[in-house]
Amino acid sequence: MTSKWNYSTLSSEEQSYESRLSKRYAACPPISRLLVQRGITSVEEAEHFFHPSLKDLHDPFLMPDMDKAVARLNKAMGAKERIMVYGDYDVDGTTAVALVYRYLRNFYSNVEYYIPTRYDEGYGISKRSIDYAASQGVSLVIILDCGIKAIDEIDYARSLGIDFIICDHHVPDDRLPDAVAILNPKLEGSTYPCSHLSGCGVGYKFMQAFAISNGIPGAELEGMLDLVAVSIAADIVPMVDENRIMAYHGLRRLNSNPNLGLRAIIRICGLSGREITISDVIFKIGPRINASGRMQSGREAVDLLVARDSAEAHEKGKEIDRYNQDRKELDKRITEEANAILEARGEDCSDKKSIVIYNKDWHRGIIGIVASRLTELYYKPAVVLTLNNGMATGSSRSVQGFDVYKAVEATRDILENFGGHTYAVGLSLKEENIPEFTRRFEEYVSANIQPNQLTPLLDIDAQITFAQITSEFVATLRRFNPFGPGNQKPVFCARSVMDFGTSKLVGKNLEHIKLELVDDTSGKVFNCIAFNMAQHFDYIHSRRPFDIAFTIEDNKHQAAAGAIQLLIKEIRIPE
Template sequence: MHFKWNYQPPTSEQQTAAKELGEKIGMSPILANLLIQRGIKTESAAKRFFRPMLNELIDPFLMNDMDVAVDRLNDAMGRKERIMVYGDYDVDGCTAVALVYKFLQQFYSNIEYYIPDRYEEGYGISKKGLHYAAEKGIKLIIVLDCGIKAIEEIAYAKSLGIDFIICDHHVPDDELPNAVAILNPKREDSTYPFKDLCGCGVGFKFMQAFAKNNGIPFSRLIPLLDFCAVSIAADIVPIMGENRILAYHGLKQLNQSPSVGLKAIIDICGLTGREITMSDIVFKIGPRINASGRMQNGTEAVDLLVEKDLNKALAEANHINEYNEQRKDVDKQMTEEANQIVEKLESQKHHASIVLYDENWKKGVIGIVASRLTELYYRPTVVLTKFNGIATGSARSVAGYDVYDAIKSCRDLLENFGGHTYAVGLSLKIENIPEFRSRFQKYVMEHIQPEQTEATLDIDAVIDFKDVTKRLHNDLKKFAPHGPDNPKPLFCTRNVYDYGTSKVVGRQQEHIKLELVDSKSSNVLNGIAFGQSASARYIKSKRSFDIVYTIEDNIYKRTEVQLQIEDIQPSEE
């Protein structure tokens, strides 16, 4: 992929501010400037950023309806009503259900959980789930990571004598369901200071409020923070504000004392003994939890997450790992087919978006395929398949573009839709697909900025190799955990040369292992450039080139740093 490099040199005022902040916090002006770019401009804000404290979590009772939700839960327990914890079948939903169920189960036994089947019931609250709840004598359902648009279903539940507490983070419609309480920081009338919690995060806030109301020490919630870290990473929500606190301490929990179920997944992933990062969750832990709901039923993922016996958990994790291998095969085949379609559609080159439909694609994997195409073609993408006689699908977006608004503009053509800025689920009649494609593409074309359809690397700082010290690397680690709104810092060094020992590596000779020097010092730095072997000939020509990279630990030599090179371009003469 050819990247456009985007770099805004700091102004003289920014340089002065970075120098002053750096002196106050004992950090280089390079990194102090990174803080300023993230809106962190004072010594106290920098200390809060680097050392997020659990006592800085927002009071959960600032969320609309929280007092009502806690009162209804207390009443249910007092009356010994049967409670159901109900959630979506993705990582966010499964971790949210596991968190709420595990916490409440310590104090109350008349409780169970339910995950709808993706293929039999579809997304959200289902009639089948409600009938099951009625048969079981359920009086209260706590629904997590869905429910905000389930107006008819919750009205029907009320007729069955079932109350609902909704814990959701998806964008609501103008009309809200008639639930006892709706906990959602994205409500238009929301008074909660932080809008970007994931579904599991909303569930955590509910349990925090319940604990506070009942005099339960906050320390009882800490073992559940690993679920929050997993959901925050997998659901790709901004890692700033309250999410940063939850992710920071959740990662700490995941590394030091993970729950039995997550420990089993860590073992299966081959991550035991390594420091687990948000990236490990996104690429290894999350997909395995998701695979259960994609290939079979998400209930198996929750069974694993709440398991207390490690041997049983390892057996369940192995089973889910098999689903993940199946998912990879289906995903690869569908992505190849989708790529062939896009390449054949010459007209796609004139559109700012992609809309594909194939009735034979597997419903559980279309979201992944949409993500792959978005990364490959750098355009908002909708992938649809046929399910129960209608087209159902997933939309994914590029950085900075709100695909939810684009889908919403076509709502009169849709049976259902829901989601947030970068990911939306939708369904529509098959005969409406041509009109939907036309209108969606027209809306995107009119509202997307040209730079949003380019693969761009946003460079944080241009530095020399002499700046890449062990201290700089150690200070950089304090910026973690990384994700949206706090990406891993990208550096650029100009006029670098092959030290003479760089070589092509990999099974198919697709990567380059580099040893590099620049023109301003004798420092030799190791680097790896994945999938960039096309640049090898130029590198070996002894001409200078520019690189954009992140600074990582060398996994083989812990005492050394390694540059993970994102792009290589010939230096300008």
């Protein structure tokens, strides 16, 4: 689907900030504009942005209930109570459990971890897990990346003498569980400065507060930021404030001395000896960790991430990689089946503003990925449902700017359970309620989605010429890392570029174009890659001018240090 190019503009006040910053970055004019777009208005703020410091992390005791959580943990350890660290089966949950368990294990041995199975227990706290905890003499559960809606389950646990500390980041309901402490920056009335932590990030802040209260130096905990960086990237939380600080230092750890489990995955992914980026985490490391919970058991991911022996870690990593291969095959098959159903419905020309699709035989661990693919293909909010333990269970994904959480919430009276974020929600309902859910979900989306939200937008940060892509500009651009929501990788456009005469089709089916492009501002030839754009090749090869939108990437296939490649996001042929 062709995108609408949305050109960033600056207000008059922002233009004055840009003018001020341009004195410092005169050699790279677009840099000042990119900084202002990120809310940076002075050279001092720019230097803080370019040099993220752990000293700038917020005081963890600013989070409501943090003092209660630390006091209960200290009491449990002092009384030698058995503690369970419990978390969700996705990347965020498993990294959070690994971090808290590994850190506490340094000081305390009477601790274990638990990950519910996706298929037998489902999301969040299960009655089975509470019964297990009671049978093991557990009296304190630290729950990570879930639990904020587990009112009945925590009441049941309390009746058995089990306390809960909830560390979550999902949107809470009006009524909260009766836990000893609830650590969630999204709680109503919370003034914690960073409201968009990952679940693992909340766990990190809890351990940071625990360390402060006991006078423990921070180096050991800071050494676990590789796990936080993986959670931030995989859960796609905003890359701003302390998320960006933790991701920055976590990536440094990933590139220098990652934990044994992550090191095994890095080797299996073929990333050894290369600089690992947020993109590598999103597309290579994260999916492998996730595959464990999707295909088998999320506990195996935690087993890997807390491994103390490199040979053991490598074997566990290979097993998880096999799960990922199985996941990819299932993903491809189910996506093809879903597309066939929607094509038969005439979804491309349908006047409906949403997609709800159900197949009782689809694999539950894959439906979130399929929902994402359908949203990308049809550019509509999508819900994909399957049957699990007699209940229709699903995942929803959304388009830019539309809050799918509110759309699902509008049907809550016919749902058994739901939870999530603005752009991704999990839900379950009785099979007989699917038609009514489909009707009401479409009704809400149609009434609330804006026309411009049904057309993909490609945000253009700046128009530049090839002459402006200097080595100094590229070096400064690298300092904007790590990228993510709120600090997206800048997208540029260049006008009237032309083929140098050496561009060619590549790929198994010749579906991609490897380009060498020039413009009239510079004699330099730029290497570029345009994935799945072979339809433009004949025009490009005729050496007529066209426009491109692109990001600037490090070219990992060229030996020269600092070599770059333009990743073409879209090609515009003049009418």
